[in-house]
Structures are given as structure tokens and as C-alpha cells.
Amino acid sequence: MTKQRSLKDKVVIAGVGLHTGANVTLTFHPAKANEGISFRRVDLDDQPVIPALANFVVRTDRGTTLAKGDAEVHTVEHVLAALTGLDVDNCLIDLDGPEMPILDGSSLPFIEEFEKIGTVELDADKNYYEITEPFRYTSNDGESEILALPADKYEVTVMVDYDTPVLGTQNAHLNSISEFKDEIASSRTFSFLHELELLLDHGLIKGGDLNNAIVYVDKEISPESMEKLRAAFKKDEVHVKSNGILDNLTLHHPNEAARHKLLDVVGDLTLLGRPIKGRIIATKPGHALNTGFAQMMAATIKKEESRPKPPKYDPDAEPVYNVEQIQKILPHRFPFALVDKVLEISDTHVVGLKNVTFNEAHFPGHFPGAPVMPGVLQVEAMAQTGGILALNSVPDPENYLTFFMKMEEVKFKNKVMPGDTLIFDLKLMQPIRRGIVLMSGKAWVGSKVATEATLMAQIAKVKN
DSSP states (O other): OOEEEEESSOEEEEEEBTTTOOEEEEEEEEOOTTOOEEEEETTSTTOOEEEOOGGGEEEOTTSOEEEETTEEEBOOHHHHHHHHHTTOOBEEEEESSSBOBOTTSSSHHHHHHHHHHOEEEEEEEOOOEEOOSOEEEEOTTSSOEEEEEOOSSEEEEEEEEOSOTTTOEEEEEESOGGGHHHHTTTOOOEEEHHHHHHHHHTTOOTTOOTTSOEEEOOSOOOHHHHHHHHHHHTOSOOOBOTTSBBSSOOOSSTTHHHHHHHHHHHHHHGGGSSOEEEEEEEESOOHHHHHHHHHHHHHHHHHHHHSOOOOOOOTTSOOSBOHHHHHHHOOOOTTSOOOOEEEEEOSSEEEEEEEOOTTSTTTTTSSTTSOOOOHHHHHHHHHHHHHHHHHTTSSOGGGEEEEEEEEEEEEEOSOOOTTOEEEEEEEESSOOBTTEEEEEEEEEETTEEEEEEEEEEEEEEOOO
16 A cells, blocks of 8 residues: 655745735645645634635635635645645645745746655555546536546546637646656646736736746737736836747746646645545636535545445455365354355454355255345354454364354345355454454445344353
8 A cells, every 4th residue: 555645844935925915934844644734824813724625615716715714725726736746645834824825836846845855654554535437527617527537546637728829729648646746847827818907907916927927818919908017017028929928938838728727636636635546537627627526526435435335355365264264263064154265354353255156055945036045144154254253362263162142233235146245344343351242244245235233142162
């Protein structure tokens, strides 16, 4: 398993917010495993902490804003993309203002500062969200969508088309998060001239200049517009380059706009709170689409995790006990030897397996023509698996037997048919005392629970 990571030491980065124009200092602190990423407004009373999670998103106009109570943090996507791009899962970010510094408009300056300190592996596995089936999220107008597909690593593809010849249709692809720094991180934020004028008229982008935002000129520049641009960017002259962007800036990539949109997708999807295994395909994405998709995924995860899950079964893995070894522990023999393998065992749980075949003795007489494994035999097989767990607590299990004393809350939820593979998952409900064993158990067929029960047994030494 891949381990979680954090920064080795604190990192301090200062700059100016793009929209507020306010100076802000960020201090990135190492965090413990499973703490995740969060922002702390140290300039406010009580220093409120805002988790970097999708359900704290309150606005997505010109950037992603998180809030908890009255505390807000703006334009978090570039910082989050940088942390994810360096595979950092846990970090506490102190800031003394409401907005992230824009720096050069990309994630690269953050990554370069983080790399000076380095990252450290933590003693906890990454809690991946593995996309196991396709699902889609579409904007209200139907113009934009994100499609998630199964994959064994995190891949992102972005397609943008703003219906303007100055930019055209662009695509970008991230094959692996390990390529983020070299392929995506340096791509800067961008705007179209008509959007820029509107933002200036509303008193926004006070921290912008020609070095932290690409401006695509999608309209004729009037003398009045030119004067606004000269004043906003504190330049004597502003010109349009041959490739349709304002001067004093050279593109890092021909498709830098699409790459920056991919950067935003990575940053916004960090708000899921878990690393992703899957392929994300985003068409004309924006912060509202990205964060809405993250919120939908978070709701899906919550729903999935509220359901019981079967133990993972790898048919190629060597079992803990095969059938010959099980016969040395349990006294049962044909036709009452009902456990074929033990897949996992610890002091508190056991996972066993039974292959249900048509040739078993009960099928000819139990619903002939519509064979169903009797429920009592399912419980017996579960009890035998639990008996292996019970006898695992003594040093010489061959000298003991397990007698079941009580069964409660027995439920038969789905039929078990010939050809099924039954997986038994039993857990101790309390420590074994005076030879009394209390267990909860489930029998699975695929992803469905066939049988569940609470079982009590007593370990007894065989008399000579």
C-alpha cells in the first residue's frame, strides 16, 4: 500500500491576492496522518479552521471559496493542486488574510518552495477512492461535464472550447500525478479581454498584472479600454502580440489554457478529501462544475461507506489455511465439513470461504429442481469458520472443541445457489473470557449479504 505524506517542515510563502490586492502570508505546517488539508485564519478571533472539503464550498466565481461560519478563504485551487501534485495528503495552512496569493498565476511557485523542504512518509496507508464504475456530472446548461471512469491510477483529461478563434479548441492530458510538476504546474490562469474589463469595472483583480494572468484578446480594443489596461497594469503601453494575447508574457505551452484548466480540476478535486484512482475527463470545466462533481463524489462515498462491504477475495492468493489444514483444527468431516479455506485470521476476526457445488448431499432433497442451500447449513458453515477463530486463541487447538451455545438475530437475506462462493466474515464482539466467544458474522455472495447472525460459543478441552 502507498503511504500518506506530509511536508517535512513548515514552509512560508507570501504574496498578493489576485482579486483583493491584499498582502497575505501563508505558513504550511506538517500534519499527522488522516488529518487532511485545512486552512486556519490566524488573523481572526479564535483562529477558525476551514477543512479543505467540498461541502465547505460557498462560491465558485473566478475561483473556489471555502467558508465555515463567517470565516472564508478564497482562490484555494492553485495551492491545493500544488499539494496534490506533490502527493501531500495532510497539511495545515495558516493565512493572515482572506485570499491565497496569486504569485505567477500557477501552482509552480508553491511546488518549488515545498520541494526545498521535502515531504515525509507517514505511518498510514492512503485512503484512495477507487472509481469502479463510470459516472457523469453535467452542468445545469448541459454545456460542461465531467466523466469519471475506472483506472488503476489518477489520470485527468481536459477539453476546452470557448467558441473564439483567438483560443480555439484545446486539450490537455495528465497521465499520472507524478507528471504534474513538469507538465501542468507552470500553466497560468487566464482571462478574455471582455471578462477582464468587467472585472476591472467591478473593482476585482486588484492584485493582477501582466505577469500572473494570460489575457486573450477576443475583441477590438477601444482607446477607453486601452487606457483602463494601462492604468490597471501600471504600464505606459499595452500591446497585443501576434498570437492574440497581451504583451509582456510568453506562453509556456501552446495549450496553456487547457493545462491551467486541468490544474484547476486537480485543485478542486482535492476537496474530495481523498486521493483518486480513476480517469477524469472534463469538458469545458469550471470551478462550479469541478466542485459540484467533488460534492457528488463525496455524497457517493458517504452512501457507499454506509453499506457493509464484503472482504476482498483474491482467488490467486495463498490461503492462511487450506482444507487439509482446517481438518487438523476442526473435527468435522463429509458431509459436514463446510469450510474450504481460511483467507484471513487475527485475534479478533476471521474470513473463511466455501465453494457451493451441485454435488453436495443436501441438494437432491432440498427443493429438487430449484436447488437452494439450506439456511441452517449456511449458519453451520459460518459457525465452523467462527470455531477456527475461537480455537486460534489456544496454543493447542487439536485438544479443544468449540460448542455453540446460542444464535441470535439470524437473517437470511439472499438465496445461495450451486456455483456460488460463500465468504464468511466473523468478528469478536468482546474479548474471549473463560472460554466464551461472542461473534457477529456475515455470509457474502459477491457484494450481497446472504446470511447474518450473532453467535455465542464455548471453547472446551477434549477429555482424554
